[in-house]
Amino acid sequence: MKRFSAITMTIFALLTLHSSTAFAGYGDQQNESEPNNSSAQATVIEEGTEVYGQIDRYDESDYFKITFNHYGPIRIMLSDSQTYPQNYNLYVYDDKLLLVGKSEQPWDGYEDEVYIPNVNGFKPYYIEVRKGAESKWSNGKYRLQAGW
Structure with a gap:
């Protein structure tokens, strides 16, 4: 039983480390x-760059433009300021502005991810950050990052 627990804990630790450092090294x-x-x-951003933004009005959206220099999987993560928690929605469009991914989860203290x-x-690709209906503050900051 101890061996099973040790193996399970090792796997959990590796998965946690991988998910929390997926963008490590960009900086x-x-x-x-x-x-x-x-x-x-749209503000042009580079893959892996941490982008900080702020939305002041409920009807405002922020747009970003990113070109990936490879084919394959990507992950886009959005988190709010812990000082002024907000609910943000995340939308991703292709070069023809067709929706290819979205995250509209209600605010629960976790990141939105596509x-x-x-x-x-x-x-x-175009990334849209939009304030959700459950936002508690008139303005709030967020952090956005795209890459793999």
């Missing part, structure tokens, strides 16, 4: 640049 940071309230005004198993590399 770049940038802030959103306004105006970025439409896909035509996993796309096979991006078409070298074409732009």
Whole structure:
């Protein structure tokens, strides 16, 4: 029984470490640049960069444009400020602005995440961050990161 528990704990630790360090090694940071309230005004970001933004109004969205230099899976993660918890929704569109992924989970203290198993590399994707209906504050900050 002890051996089974040790193996189970090792596997759990490895999975936890992998999920929490999926973007480790990138390290770049940038802030959103306004105006970025439409896909035509999207802030250009690089894969792996931590992007910090803020949405002040309930009807505002922030858009980001990213081009992946590879084919294959990607993960986009969005988390809110722990100081002023918000509910944000995350939408991902392809280069034709067709929805390819979304996360609309209610605020529960966890990150929103979109996993796309096979991006078409070298074409732009658009990411929209939109404030959800359950947001408690008139403004709030968030952190966005895309990569694998």
